[in-house]
Amino acid sequence: MTVPGNARTMQISRRTFSLATVLALAGGSLGYLPPVPAVAAEIADGGFEVSHYGVNLRYQLAPEVLSGTTTILGRATRTLPTFDLHFLLTVSSVSVNNEPAAFTSKDGILKVTPKRSIEEGDDLVVVVRYRDNPSDRTGDGSGGWGWKRTPTGVVSVGSPEWWFPTAFDPADRATQSVVIVVPKGLQALSNGELPWYGGPEPAPGGDKWSWTNNVPQAVGVTLLAIGRYELTTSTGPDGRPFTRAYGADLGDLRTPARLSVERTPEIVAELSKWFGPYPFKAYGGLVDSTFASVVATATRPTYTAGVFAGGANSSVVAHEMTHQWYGLQVHTVGPDTQWLSEGFATYAEFLWSEIEGLGTAAEVAQFSFDRHPADDPVWQSPPSHPDPESHSAFPIYTRGALTLQALRTKVGDDKFFTILRDWVTRQKTDEAATTAQFVALAEEISGQDLDALFQAWIHAAERPATGPNGAFTAQRSAKPKSYEQITANSHLFATTGHHGQGPK
Ligand SMILES: [Zn+2]
Numbered sequence: 387m388t389v390p391g392n393a394r395t396m397q398i399s400r401r402t403f404s405l406a407t408v409l410a411l412a413g414g415s416l417g418y419l420p421p422v423p424a425v426a427a428e429i430a431d432g433g434f435e436v437s438h439y440g441v442n443l444r445y446q447l448a449p450e451v452l453s454g455t456t457t458i459l460g461r462a463t464r465t466l467p468t469f470d471l472h473f474l475l476t477v478s479s480v481s482v483n484n485e486p487a488a489f490t491s492k493d494g495i496l497k498v499t500p501k502r503s504i505e506e507g508d509d510l511v512v513v514v515r516y517r518d519n520p521s522d523r524t525g526d527g528s529g530g531w532g533w534k535r536t537p538t539g540v541v542s543v544g545s546p547e548w549w550f551p552t553a554f555d556p557a558d559r560a561t562q563s564v565v566i567v568v569p570k571g572l573q574a575l576s577n578g579e580l581p582w583y584g585g586p587e588p589a590p591g592g593d594k595w596s597w598t599n600n601v602p603q604a605v606g607v608t609l610l611a612i613g614r615y616e617l618t619t620s621t622g623p624d625g626r627p628f629t630r631a632y633g634a635d636l637g638d639l640r641t642p643a644r645l646s647v648e649r650t651p652e653i654v655a656e657l658s659k660w661f662g663p664y665p666f667k668a669y670g671g672l673v674d675s676t677f678a679s680v681v682a683t684a685t686r687p688t689y690t691a692g693v694f695a696g697g698a699n700s701s702v703v704a705h706e707m708t709h710q711w712y713g714l715q716v717h718t719v720g721p722d723t724q725w726l727s728e729g730f731a732t733y734a735e736f737l738w739s740e741i742e743g744l745g746t747a748a749e750v751a752q753f754s755f756d757r758h759p760a761d762d763p764v765w766q767s768p769p770s771h772p773d774p775e776s777h778s779a780f781p782i783y784t785r786g787a788l789t790l791q792a793l794r795t796k797v798g799d800d801k802f803f804t805i806l807r808d809w810v811t812r813q814k815t816d817e818a819a820t821t822a823q824f825v826a827l828a829e830e831i832s833g834q835d836l837d838a839l840f841q842a843w844i845h846a847a848e849r850p851a852t853g854p855n856g857a858f859t860a861q862r863s864a865k866p867k868s869y870e871q872i873t874a875n876s877h878l879f880a881t882t883g884h885h886g887q888g889p890k
Contacts, residue, residue: 539613682709729786745866
C-alpha cells in the first residue's frame with residue numbers, strides 16, 4: 387500500500403491503517419504488501435460492530451449515476467457522540483435509529499453525529515442515502531481496486547467506499563444484501579446467492595438483481611460487477627448455488643475460462659476433504675477481460691481473463707477457492723504473516739496437481755526446492771520478513787507452500803491435515819492469525835517440537851539444509867507437468883497486486 391505523504395493522508399492516517407488491515411483481510415489475496423504497522427486493534431476501533439449491510443442501488447450508465455440507500459445494522463462498543471463511516475460519494479441524508487442525524491463528508495470520511503449520543507451496547511440502525519457519479523471520485527489510495535469502468539459497466543473489487551458506506555473495523559465481518567437495479571439487458575453481480583426464485587426481476591427502470599451473503603464476510607472482499615456477462619446459476623453437487631459470470635467480450639478466452647471456472651464445485655469438494663467444510667453457502671467466479679488481477683472476493687473470486695490466456699487453468703481456481711478458508715476465514719495482517727494465506731493457497735495448487743495427475747505435491751515441492759540452489763538470492767527473503775521491494779513470488783507463495791510440505795513430511799499426513807483443518811476452526815475469530823499461533827497448534831497436534839523446522843523454513847534468510855521431503859537425496863530430473871502453470875500463477879499474483887493491494 388502506498389500512502390502518499392500529503393496532509394490529507396496524514397489527517398486520515400488512522401483510517402488508512404485500518405483500511406490496510408481490511409485489505410489484508412482480503413486475505414491472502416494481497417500480492418506484495420508493504421509493511422503495515424502492527425497496530426490493528428486499537429486504531430481500527432470505529433466504536434461499533436456491524437452485523438449487516440443492506441445495500442440498495444440503482445445504476446445508470448450514460449450519464450453515470452449511482453443512487454443508493456444503505457442500511458447498516460450494528461451495535462455500539464463504546465459511547466458514541468459521533469462515529470465515522472468510510473465513503474466517497476455525495477450523501478443526501480443520514481438517519482440513526484430513525485432520527486435524522488447531522489453529517490459531514492470529507493476525504494472519504496462520513497462523520498455522523500446522532501441526535502442523541504449512542505451508549506455502549508446500544509443497537510444502531512444507520513440509514514445513508516446518496517447519489518453521485520462514482521467515476522468522479524478518487525480514493526485515498528489505501529487499497530482495493532477502486533471503481534473500474536468497463537466498456538459495458540463497472541467492476542469494483544474490495545472497494546466498497548465507491549458504492550456503500552462501511553465501518554472501519556477490519557475485524558468486523560458482516561452479512562450483506564445487495565440489491566441493484568440496472569438498465570435492462572445488463573447483469574449485476576455481487577457476493578453470495580440469488581433468492582430462491584433466481585433473478586433478475588423486472589423493476590421500474592430496468593432489472594433488479596438481489597444478492598445475499600448470509601455468512602459474515604469482511605468489507606475488503608466485496609464484489610460489484612455490472613455489465614454484459616454470460617451469467618449462469620445452477621446447483622452444485624453439494625446443493626450450494628454455483629454462480630459464474632463470463633464477460634460477453636471474452637472471445638477466445640471464453641472456452642479456457644469455462645474449462646477452469648466450471649470445475650469450481652468439483653475443486654471445492656476436493657479442497658473440503660483437506661481443509662474442512664467450505665465456509666460459505668455459495669460459490670462461483672467472475673471472469674472479466676478488463677479487470678487486471680485475480681482476487682479472492684468472497685464466495686466468488688474475480689479472475690482477469692488473462693489468467694486463462696495460456697489455456698485451461700484449474701490451478702488458479704484451486705488457489706482462489708482455498709483463500710475462502712485461508713485468507714477469508716483465517717485472516718492475516720501485513721506481509722510477515724501473508725504466507726499463512728498465500729503459502730496455503732499455493733500448496734493447494736500442489737495438492738490439486740496431484741488430483742489432476744500432473745505431479746504429486748511432494749514432487750512439485752521437491753522440484754521447486756531443487757530449482758533454487760543455496761546461493762540463489764530468493765532464499766535471503768524469508769516468509770516472516772519478506773523483502774518489501776521485491777515482487778518475487780518465491781518467499782511468500784512458493785516457500786510458504788514448501789514449508790507446508792516440510793511440515794507434512796515431519797508430522798505425517800493424518801496430523802498434517804488435522805492441523806490444517808483445526809487451524810480454520812480455531813482461528814475463525816476476529817483476530818489476525820500469527821505464525822506463532824500456527825506453530826503452537828502444529829506442535830500441540832503433532833506432539834513434536836517444531837521450532838527448528840519453522841526457524842529454517844519461515845525465519846532463516848537462507849535455504850533450509852534439508853529439503854521439503856526431508857532427507858530426500860535424489861534430485862528429480864523430471865519437471866512436474868503442473869510446475870510451469872503454478873509458477874506462472876504465483877508470478878501473476880505477486881506482480882498484479884493479487885487480492886487488492888500492491889502495485890496497480
Ligand atoms: Zn493468493
